[in-house]
Amino acid sequence: YTRLFENINQSENIDYSSLNTQTFALLLAKYKALLLRSDENEAPFTVNDFGNFISNLGLEKYPYVGGAAPRRIIPVDAGDDLIYTANEAPPDQLIPFHHELAQVKNPPVYLFFYCDQPSETGGETALLDSTVVYRYVNDTFPEFMEKLKTYGARYIRTIPAEDDKESPIGRSFYNTYQVKTKDELEEKLNATEKLEYEWLDDGSLKVISEPIPAIKFIGQQEDHAIYQWTFHNSVIAAFVGWEDCRNDRKKSIRFGNNELMDESILESIANFMDKNKVSYKWQKGDFFALNNRLVMHSRNSFTGVRRIYAAMFGDVDKKKMAVQPNLAAPGVSDLSALSVPNPLTFGMWRVDDSEEAAYNAIKSGYRRIDSACDYGNEEGTGRGIRRAIKEGIVKREDLYITTKLWNTYHAPEHVPLAMDRSLKDLGLDYVDEYLIHFPISMQFVPFEKKYPPEWTNLEGNMVIVNNDINQTWKAMESLVDTGRTHHIGISNFNCQHIRQVLSVARIRPTSLQIECHPHLSQEKLIRFAREAGMRVTVFSPLGGTSYISLNMATQGDLLFHNPLLRQLTAKYGKTTAQIMLRWAVQRNTLPISKTSSEKRMEENQALFDFYLHKEDVEAINDLNLNRRYNDPGVFCEGGMGTFCPIYE
Structure with missing residues (x-):
């Protein structure tokens, strides 16, 4: 199982003036994750630099929505609602691998992180190619994978009435669902078919989600060929990390048909993910750009003060995307219309x-x-x-x-x-x-x-x-x-x-x-x-x-005998x-x-x-x-x- 991010510390200079909407989308489709850092002779990027950069990329604004982790808004010159704190779970806790907001209907496409203050020790952000995880599970546990594809997954979580800063999943149900009253919350929950919920005696809310697709096929993203299966869900994140005084991580997930998942299989997948992660130690002013459809991220535990800010966006905003001259003629004006x-x-x-x-x-x-x-x-x-x-x-x-x-x-x-x-x-x-x-x-x-x-x-x-x-x-x-x-x-x-x-x-x-x-x-x-x-x-x-x-060809023409292609079959475990x-x-x-x-x-x-x-x-x-x-x-x-x- 090849790892994508081995060369994460190898730098390449990018002319900022050439990094427009199209070139950015192409880079993220090709590399899946980018680290951006100012030149060594210049001052580190500031949070306002970060805000200006992401606001000028021409991406669809992704509304700030609920989630399990507590967050705070960080106002910047480019806007008061662009940037917020990353998951502020206690520093001694590991935040497990996940795609951001994988459980919502339309998760963000692009995810950004900015380092305002690196931690004294630990605190690395780890990256993982989601397709590599998919392939491991599909090859090793095919019956488990077939059930995930067929039934999806249901998530079980008890949510407090007030934010619990001692828990990595301690966000209140008011903030999680962006509501002000219980009546408003119940109206929102009742609108979701097959979702179940229960009010508990201590005022907390137990939610059993509707069956959610656990495996996703990412096809063409704008004009970029992706075509990859991804392990795009929070199954392992829930199994590893949904633990606090209200929740037992081993009871947090099941198949969409309510069948329990095999704990030994979940443990094996979690171990594989940990073994194949690539961790990055932050420097002040760094920021990451991730293709959230293709890359999982996590956070290692740390000591000292660590301030990492985040921002999320949808796809390329077509209204801001320049159209190439050849495409402006009648008949075809947008290659995404030809997506397959x-x-x-x-x-x-x-x-x-x-x-x-x-x-x-x-x-x-x-x-x-x-x-x-x-x-x-x-x-x-x-x-x-x-x-x-x-x-x-x-x-x-x-x-x-x-x-x-x-x-x-x-x-x-x-x-x-x-x-x-x-x-x-x-x-x-x-x-x-x-x-x-x-x-x-x-x-x-x-x-x-x-x-x-x-x-x-x-x-x-x-x-x-x-x-x-x-x-x-x-x-x-x-x-x-x-x-x-x-x-x-x-x-x-x-x-x-x-x-x-x-x-x-x-x-x-x-x-x-x-x-x-x-x-x-x-x-x-x-x-x-x-x-x-x-x-x-x-x-x-x-x-x-x-x-x-x-x-019209000879045996000597056959590519199946080519040494390079045979090397690649061994590297990727695939046929020529x-x-x-x-x-x-x-x-x-x-x-x-x-x-x-x-x-x-x-x-x-x-x-x-x-x-x-x-x-x-x-x-x-x-x-x-x-x-x-x-x-x-x-x-x-x-x-x-x-x-x-x-x-x-």
């Missing part, structure tokens, strides 16, 4: 039993299916999709189905005919996305004479014809207008092809599909497409594997395929994988319990050889006698 719950796509190219493959892929967790007229299996693909829907595995709206316009149907009058044929074969009323398969226009082949037409006409010749691709695009736009497809896009286009489409697009392409793998990283093309407001879906993410049988797919995901691309094996389908889904470190992503980037396998400039001449380069 699960980035993995199942590909139907060269799949033998397309019905079983599509059905099993959906059953194993895939929600994106990539098909095409040219694959010759849309009927079977459609049967598999409809079978999964009929059995209640998914609803149609849960799926994202892509198919493609073949090269022989680029003439505007043929585009709707090709779309209708794909819909008929798939047995669907619409597809989610329709792509131009290649920027190659070929001689029309009548549907009734040969379908799919492949690369040659009825005489067996590949005939390229003159065609205005802009007119093809306008015909694609009409498919959106008529509801046949929700989105339109392009495949195998280079930057100049994309510029040509963008120059006339009334509806901009939402997606670019290209070949991409560690031997063909396509960094500039991916960047160009992203800045133009497109998702990037990548086929052949494992390299040349699928091309050996076509004599999982390493390459995770690399694709962390580059903010959507990898298309295919297999007939249900076991491999499930393995391909196991990408979200680990995260490649920055240096490992960069090392994989360096494997690039610009080695392309699916190149019409090569295979068309060899197979059809027609020289057809499109990438040069």
Whole structure:
């Protein structure tokens, strides 16, 4: 289980003027935690510096809400309600690991700490990667994890009527729930379905929470690919730290179905968390920025005086976020509108039993299916999709189905005919996305004479014809207008092809599909497409594997033998395929994988319990050889006698 924060004391200079909303969000998505400190030749940051910094970041203001720990507001020049004391539990007590306000419906996204006075001894803030904890629990106690996912957790706590400063969870119920009267409190409690409460004889309040999700999947955060499972709950914090004169920590939690949790398992998880934490000793003026969705924090016990202040914020405030010029054009103005719950796509190219493959892929967790007229299996693909829907595995709206316009149907009058044929074969009323398969226009082949037409006409010749691709695009736009497809896009286009489409697009392409793998990283093309407001879906993410049988790759091309990738499989405890797919995901691309094996389908889904470190992503980037396998400039001449380069 790799640790993220080993290099926490290695510094990197950041130009303050360049740290705007976008760069800050990108840094937190990439590193999860940042330590900010003034230059060694300058005075430490003041609390007003801290207040000005966080108020200028352009984040959504997160309202001050209740919690278990007592706090005090710290007024600063930037505002009277931005900053407050961190948990002021007694110094001899450990504050256990937790995500801040994990039990509320919408926890804060960003969490900040500022050191006004470091303690004499101890008092370190410890950090822990929540995904590492998830993976440990999932690998070691799979039945326990399945119950957490299925039922969630319920929390039991007795809350005093007045703040108890001797307790780490001693905040009064008035302050916890931000109310002034018991009647107001009861009204708030009664509004929460399945929450139970009881007034005790001493005036305190016993609360049994409603079932709360214990495991969270963090997908796309603004324009940043996260895609990680997290142990985003207070189960261990409650088990370890919810102890005072009113509460017994061992009785503080249970599964959402009211089943008791195994104490030995909870102890093992707590020990793992303690073993894998990275503690940081504060210096005056330091402040931390944490991605609260991904990082747990805790506080060690201490001696002396310790003053740490905190602030919480929601996500990036879109009203304050600058829009890149390429995104300001009609069609797409906000990349978050293109967010994808699960980035993995199942590909139907060269799949033998397309019905079983599509059905099993959906059953194993895939929600994106990539098909095409040219694959010759849309009927079977459609049967598999409809079978999964009929059995209640998914609803149609849960799926994202892509198919493609073949090269022989680029003439505007043929585009709707090709779309209708794909819909008929798939047995669907619409597809989610329709792509131009290649920027190659070929001689029309009548549907009734040969379908799919492949690369040659009825005489067996590949005939390229003159065609205005802009007119093809306008015909694609009409498919959106008529509801046949929700989105339109392009495949195998280079930057100049994309510029040509963008120059006339009334509806901009939402997606670019290209070949991409560690031997063909396509960094500039991916960047160009992203800045133009497109998702990037990548086929052949494992390299040349699928091309050996076509004599388009050799055994020497296989990435599975690469020494670096094999080292990373040992480091992360993952397969080489999982390493390459995770690399694709962390580059903010959507990898298309295919297999007939249900076991491999499930393995391909196991990408979200680990995260490649920055240096490992960069090392994989360096494997690039610009080695392309699916190149019409090569295979068309060899197979059809027609020289057809499109990438040069």
